[in-house]
Amino acid sequence: xxxxxxxxxxxxxxxxxxxxxxxxxxxxxxxxxxxxxxxxxxxxxxxxxxxxxxxxxxxxxxxxxxxxxxxxxxxxxxxxxxxxxxxxxxxxxxxxxxxxxxxxxxxxxxxxxxxxxxxxxxxxxxxxxxxxxxxxxxxxxxxxxxxxxxxxxxxxxxxxxxxxxxxxxxxxxxxxxxxxxxxxxxxxxxxxxxxxxxxxxxxxxxxxxxxxxxxxxxxxxxxxxxxxxxxxxxxxxxxxxxxxxxxxxxxxxxxxxxxxxxxxxxxxxxxxxxxxxxxxxxxxxxxxxxxxxxx
Numbered sequence: 001x002x003x004x005x006x007x008x009x010x011x012x013x014x015x016x017x018x019x020x021x022x023x024x025x026x027x028x029x030x031x032x033x034x035x036x037x038x039x040x041x042x043x044x045x046x047x048x049x050x051x052x053x054x055x056x057x058x059x060x061x062x063x064x065x066x067x068x069x070x071x072x073x074x075x076x077x078x079x080x081x082x083x084x085x086x087x088x089x090x091x092x093x094x095x096x097x098x099x100x101x102x103x104x105x106x107x108x109x110x111x112x113x114x115x116x117x118x119x120x121x122x123x124x125x126x127x128x129x130x131x132x133x134x135x136x137x138x139x140x141x142x143x144x145x146x147x148x149x150x151x152x153x154x155x156x157x158x159x160x161x162x163x164x165x166x167x168x169x170x171x172x173x174x175x176x177x178x179x180x181x182x183x184x185x186x187x188x189x190x191x192x193x194x195x196x197x198x199x200x201x202x203x204x205x206x207x208x209x210x211x212x213x214x215x216x217x218x219x220x221x222x223x224x225x226x227x228x229x230x231x232x233x234x235x236x237x238x239x240x241x242x243x244x245x246x247x248x249x250x251x252x253x254x255x256x257x258x259x260x261x262x263x264x265x266x267x268x269x270x271x272x273x274x275x276x277x278x279x280x281x282x283x284x285x286x287x288x289x290x291x292x293x294x295x
Contacts, residue, residue: 019253020152026233047204050076065126073205080201238286
């Protein structure tokens with residue numbers, strides 16, 4: 001059976017809707033890198049672990065399934081704070097490699113806890129609006145993906161408000177740009193960074209819950225792919241660029257689903273990595289960077 005324009009457009013639409021979760025993950029990586037100029041590779045593991053906690057809470061207490069999307073981010077925020085304290089807070093700032101290696105250790109540690117707690121088995125994750133399917137001509141929109149997009153856009157708007165309209169956002173940007181000057185102005189750098197980890201952890205927990213809801217299951221196997229996709233989004237968007245991370249997240253989601261349609265699941269990730277390679281060669285500074293010139 002051939003692939004026509006409708007199939008291609010539908011695949012891109014579904015990918016863009018799901019790509020909002022990649023945008024949230026990329027935002028988390030970007031905010032932490034922007035605040036501390038360090039990568040937290042345990043970020044996606046914290047997000048998935050938080051989603052597991054949210055699922056466990058509603059399963060054990062019988063609470064409505066929608067509360068998983070509130071409990072998961074809270075748990076991820078707590079885990080994010082623990083990662084900051086153990087992997088970043090007390091490591092000298094002059095040692096640039098140690099926090100990265102520590103966060104890798106935290107990634108495997110959190111992942112192993114989840115694997116032992118669940119016996120490594122995938123678990124069903126509740127979906128929202130799964131019975132809704134909207135049709136507009138030849139195109140259709142899944143209700144659960146519309147929910148994912150809507151919640152992601154709300155989370156992005158709240159995050160942008162915090163960053164540019166609150167004292168916390170001002171402190172975060174000050175510590176990112178001039179940490180010593182920020183300290184001299186009375187801004188507590190460590191406290192600001194800790195709050196940044198909590199906020200980004202909650203953001204990641206929300207993304208983890210929505211990714212699991214869109215797929216229908218949650219599994220420890222999601223940790224590494226989401227980590228890799230988050231890093232790809234961060235690099236394509238430009239390290240430290242918030243608008244770049246948002247655009248790159250949607251773009252990676254759209255291209256990934258298109259590659260899935262054209263080449264199948266076995267070759268999908270190859271072309272996603274090829275997309276990353278193209279950006280690293282021709283636009284290493286991200287989507288908003290100027291193209292480089294070669295002689």
